Amino acid sequence: MLLLSNDDIEAVLDVKSAIDVMKDAYRELGEQRGASGVRSEILTPTARDDGLYSLLTMSGVAPTFGVGAVRINSDILTWPRTPAEIKRVKVPAAPGERYVGLVLLFSVETGEPLAIYPDGVVQRLRVAATCGLAAQYLARADARVVGLLGTGWQAGGQAAAIAAVRPIELIRCYSHDPARRQAFASETAKRLGIEVVAAASAQEAVKGADVVMCATSSMQPVLSSECIKPGMHISSLKRLELDTSAAAAADVVVTHVRKAAAQIVRTAGADLARDTEMAKAALSKALKQDELPDLADLVLKRTPGRRSSKDITLFLNYMGLGYQFAATGHVIWRRAQERGLGRRLDTDWFTSAVPS
């Protein structure tokens, strides 16, 4: 069994390859040859009064690629309120101020564990690749200017994804903290080799953009409908960063996955942020998310995607799937083996002579 690090994963999987594998994967998923399990989250009190413990699991099997994956997140969550916004923030409470998210990869043929790795890099890549793949069907082919709302970890992935599928020349980014957005602009320009500038406001970032990508951790709308212009493609990662007026302004709305089973269980005393969840549920209902075409429909051409250069298109990338970790896992594992990356752990440590 292979133990891989975030660095190993960064070395073997770029956003372009991730988009390619996702394209095959969504075909399998849409034809029900692959599947995700139920996403399950348990919320309980933790040591911090202003936080909750969250144990989140999701799983998926991609028989075409011969692998199943389980992703586990074991997080301390807080919901700090600043004058500008409410955010959902993971606290790096593990030793060394670290986060805890793991992917375990298994063989569909033998059941054996193939690899285990932290989920940080791959989580960003799969979110980015999903938006990138959607943009191949929804963004104008000549899209050159991107308005990027958010300058965090996910925003970096979004920038790379859109640059991989469209001839992007300029990204204007915005977040509340001027120093942070300036630093993000410099880093991203260097990494992608295109012009990235920090905008002074969300409006300024979005104005005249061909593509608007929302990648904030905000629980409040960040994009007002008056900024939305004909021909624009918009994508969003968080249910509460858009309001229904933005969705109403779009001619074509596609969701990541129409039907995804998920359940949150709260123990006694785990009541924090119940209101934001209710707001999310209400928004999903208002958007009629379970009736929208989804990414598999786009890939399988069951839905047309963009029909003209005037269409306003919107992609809602709200619910992650365990299946995405199986699809990316297969590429990661194969390439890591080819390049001799990672630590080899004895497979017997993770298997039993006795049944369970």
Next chain:
Amino acid sequence: MLLLSNDDIEAVLDVKSAIDVMKDAYRELGEQRGASGVRSEILTPTARDDGLYSLLTMSGVAPTFGVGAVRINSDILTWPRTPAEIKRVKVPAAPGERYVGLVLLFSVETGEPLAIYPDGVVQRLRVAATCGLAAQYLARADARVVGLLGTGWQAGGQAAAIAAVRPIELIRCYSHDPARRQAFASETAKRLGIEVVAAASAQEAVKGADVVMCATSSMQPVLSSECIKPGMHISSLKRLELDTSAAAAADVVVTHVRKAAAQIVRTAGADLARDTEMAKAALSKALKQDELPDLADLVLKRTPGRRSSKDITLFLNYMGLGYQFAATGHVIWRRAQERGLGRRLDTDWFTSAVPS
């Protein structure tokens, strides 16, 4: 982080300790201070035409013990039919003919991974402990004779559990294979220090027994209602090993957990054994399992359990809970640390500097 083996777990957790921890745990669970997540299974085709790949996850958090647990099973399943019965059989298809089941344990305070271990030994212990705990409330205090149906891995756990809570003097075991049941009888007698004999039939094993434990992998009823006598306590591990007449004969019926969320997703081509699942669902419905008192009710004295020495009592231990792995995990981890057992792996290998 601690990597433990089945031997390590056998060294630190006996059935008596497991029953004790379960007692505290079901109190927490019944008061909704602890919780299980949704049990999620994905079934897909695999290399063998007569089998399916199954990726099963369950999770639970026990805040009182400070831990959350995820249990993962990655199995090749078959359903062989013999003249006598249909069985559900896991195939040890991993290298070295091994099974793949893992438990991962996390801290509720910091989120960090605390331990990882195969689930073989603990799976048997938690099933055994659950039946043992139920027997404390449901079996007659003077129960001395056990009829044990099944002589596999789980049957060994059941024998130990009942011997831990009642003054058992004789166990009569039965399974179809004479050599297997004879070997089981010798092993179990030696291990528990009580008389264990192999019976020539299920009827012979059960006749005059104070406690009847069904621990088979059969998909067909193994206990007929005419064998059931006043004062008897019966427990069952598989939904299809009892028929409704056995349940109808009981004065007191208690289920392991009244409400447990579970979902099975099948991909295209994964149709094997659909009929047995439908039979299970029909039986659960006929038993009105979601209206029965459960183990937490017994422990919290919300339901009386056995009321007289004439009562026939029945415990249905059908649905495993991720929560049980959190409760046992806490004891395993603590004791393994105290005794210096297991391999220490660098916690940083399983955590990230970047959020996910």
